[in-house]
Amino acid sequence: MRTQVAIIGAGPSGLLLGQLLYKAGIDNIIIEQRSADYVLGRIRAGVLEQVTVDLLKQAGADKRMNEEGLPHDGIELLFKGKRHRIDLNGLTGGKRVMVYGQTEVTRDLMEVRAQEGLTTVYEASHVQPVDFESDKPKVRYEKDGQVHEIECDFIAGCDGFHGICRASAPQDKIKTFEKVYPFGWLGLLSDTPPVSHELIYANTERGFALCSQRSATRSRYYLQVPLTDKVEDWSDEAFWEELKKRLDPEARANLVTGPSLEKSIAPLRSFVTEPMRFGRMFLAGDAAHIVPPTGAKGLNLAASDVGYLSQAFAQYYKEQSEAGIDRYSEQCLRRVWKAERFSWWMTSMLHNFPGEGEFNTKVQEAELDYIVHSEAGSTSLAENYVGLPLV
Ligand code: APR
Ligand code: PHB
Numbered sequence: 001m002r003t004q005v006a007i008i009g010a011g012p013s014g015l016l017l018g019q020l021l022y023k024a025g026i027d028n029i030i031i032e033q034r035s036a037d038y039v040l041g042r043i044r045a046g047v048l049e050q051v052t053v054d055l056l057k058q059a060g061a062d063k064r065m066n067e068e069g070l071p072h073d074g075i076e077l078l079f080k081g082k083r084h085r086i087d088l089n090g091l092t093g094g095k096r097v098m099v100y101g102q103t104e105v106t107r108d109l110m111e112v113r114a115q116e117g118l119t120t121v122y123e124a125s126h127v128q129p130v131d132f133e134s135d136k137p138k139v140r141y142e143k144d145g146q147v148h149e150i151e152c153d154f155i156a157g158c159d160g161f162h163g164i165c166r167a168s169a170p171q172d173k174i175k176t177f178e179k180v181y182p183f184g185w186l187g188l189l190s191d192t193p194p195v196s197h198e199l200i201y202a203n204t205e206r207g208f209a210l211c212s213q214r215s216a217t218r219s220r221y222y223l224q225v226p227l228t229d230k231v232e233d234w235s236d237e238a239f240w241e242e243l244k245k246r247l248d249p250e251a252r253a254n255l256v257t258g259p260s261l262e263k264s265i266a267p268l269r270s271f272v273t274e275p276m277r278f279g280r281m282f283l284a285g286d287a288a289h290i291v292p293p294t295g296a297k298g299l300n301l302a303a304s305d306v307g308y309l310s311q312a313f314a315q316y317y318k319e320q321s322e323a324g325i326d327r328y329s330e331q332c333l334r335r336v337w338k339a340e341r342f343s344w345w346m347t348s349m350l351h352n353f354p355g356e357g358e359f360n361t362k363v364q365e366a367e368l369d370y371i372v373h374s375e376a377g378s379t380s381l382a383e384n385y386v387g388l389p390l391v
Contacts, residue, residue, distance in 0.1 A: 003029045003119075005313060006139040006152040008127055008165055010039055010120055012102060013285030013302040014158035015109035019059035020310035022118060026317055029150055030120040031127055031141055033159075036110060043189055043262050044102040046214060047072075047199075047296035049387030052303040053098050061108045068215065069100035075385065077368060078202035083248055084372035085198070091375070091382035099199075101214045102299050121148075129155045129168050132281035154325075155281040156309060158302075161271070163287045169278045181268035181292060181347060182354055183207070185222045186229065188239050192258040194219045195251050201294075202246050203364060207352045208294075209246035219256075222293075224351055227267060236260045268292035270344055272336060275329040276305075282328060284309055289336050294350060295343035300387055305332050307390065335388065342384040 005021055007014045010032035021028045032039065048056075048069070056062045073089035073096050089096050113120060124141040131137050132155050139150045157165025166174070185208075194213035202209040207224035214220055221243055225234075240257040247255065271290040276283045285302030308331050312324030349367050353360055371377040 001029065001148065002151045003027050004152060004317070005154045005156055006031065006150045007156045007158055008129065008139060009159035009163060009287070010122070011158060011160055011285065012106055012109065012299055013306050014156070015106060015113060016055060016059055016303060017156055017158060017284065017306035017310060018118060019061060019109055019112060020055065020306060021313060022116060023059060024310060024314040026313055028118070031124045031139055031150070032120060032122050033124055033127055035122050040103060040107055042103070043187070043264070045293055045296055045299050046099055046101040046212060046220060048098040048100055049300045050095055051307070051387050051390055052300050055303050055307050056105065059109065059112070061112045064104065064108055065098065065100050069098045070213070070215070071096050072099050072198055074198050076196065076198055076200045077372060078200055078248055079365060079368045081248055083200065086372070086378050086382055088382045088386050091379045092386050095386040097386055099213060105299070127164055129157065129165055129281050133279035135280065137280045153280070154313065157281055157283040157287045158285055160286040161290055165281060166273055166283055166287050173278060175274045177272045179270040179344065182227065183224050183351060184227050184229070184265045184267045185293060186225045186231070186234055186239065186265050187220060187222045187263065188260045189218070189220050189262040190258045190260055191217055192219050192256040193217055195255045200251065201350055203350045203368060204246045206246050208350045209243055211251070225265060229265065231263055231265055234263065239263070266293070268347060270340055272340060274333060276332050277329040282309055289340070291339055291343035292347045294346040295339065295385065297339040297343050301336055301339050304335055304390060308332055334391070338388055
């Protein structure tokens with residue numbers, strides 16, 4: 001088999017890249033180690049920046065998002081028992097975010113890919129990028145007991161944090177930066193109406209809480225928990241009781257509880273790989289970087305990476321110019337580090353840090369007080385939350 005771009009991984013990065021390349025007339029094959037259902041079973045974030053919304057439109061995968069997604073013009077910060085609204089729209093000259101689940105984004109991208117009849121190899125094992133430092137790269141994999149090889153011009157490593165592409169990069173040419181936080185997020189999804197029409201980010205003495213949503217009838221809530229906690233330790237009742245304790249009286253009174261559809265614990269991590277290109281292999285999305293979910297940037301960074309990468313490949317094929325692919329890593333990393341900073345900052349401001357003591361709590365409260373009462377402070381939060389422009 002031969003293709004122009006072999007994409008490893010059918011998460012949001014790989015699927016969006018595949019669709020953007022197809023629209024630009026560039027042939028691609030996706031190789032994924034799991035089944036489509038497994039990929040769709042992962043519940044993840046749900047806030048899309050305008051940049052991501054625009055890329056989904058360009059990919060032709062925006063129909064259901066336009067019908068079912070919820071545009072949000074603000075978020076609320078809850079601290080010292082009171083909620084304060086950040087007017088994202090007013091502070092950014094009319095920008096907003098779209099609340100639409102990553103699972104739905106993935107499903108929509110899978111559907112358009114299937115409609116166009118593009119090749120995705122699911123349940124491939126022993127996937128391996130080969131010879132990517134030469135001009136004849138290949139992807140080797142096994143399927144149904146047979147070894148296959150795809151010859152290509154480029155490999156896109158869209159295979160997530162645990163993928164094979166970053167692991168295959170030459171160790172003397174790669175540098176990684178990491179920060180692990182001493183807590184996790186316990187998430188619960190339920191078919192209950194959201195507690196409030198906008199997201200609530202809460203800093204409380206019992207720890208962080210987030211009230212998010214997927215639709216008018218489906219809610220997603222999170223609680224900061226110690227890393228030692230297990231999902232089995234948390235009954236639905238215990239979750240709701242703890243969430244109530246972390247909300248203000250009005251939200252507590254409005255909270256509708258119900259059985260969980262899904263419950264899981266995710267650790268919080270900041271991680272960046274430099275560079276994001278190794279010869280003819282390009283990393284994108286979680287394969288190259290992880291952000292803690294507090295700033296809702298993971299999926300959006302994945303989208304901007306593949307936006308840049310598709311442009312770079314289009315320039316290569318249409319104009320026979322390598323300028324885009326040569327600039328890719330640096331261009332992505334500038335945006336990645338800004339999102340890393342924002343996610344780290346939101347995480348630092350909103351969580352309880354064990355052992356940091358009351359001084360830290362007081363500084364957090366002062367910072368939140370400053371952010372909500374200073375136009376400069378709230379504008380800085382707002383412009384990062386809605387997403388920095390692509391440069
Ligand atoms: N071979 C083939 N596929 C692989 C391999 C491998 N060796 N290793 C991993 N994969 C697949 C995974 O099964 C997964 O479907 O690559 C895909 C990577 O998808 P994601 O982890 O969702 O990463 P990405 O597409 O970059 O999406 C980033 O996901 O984790 C969130 O916050 C993150 O929202 C962001 C988004
Ligand atoms: C979510 O809805 O899952 C979500 C929303 C905002 C965040 C993180 C997660 O910051």
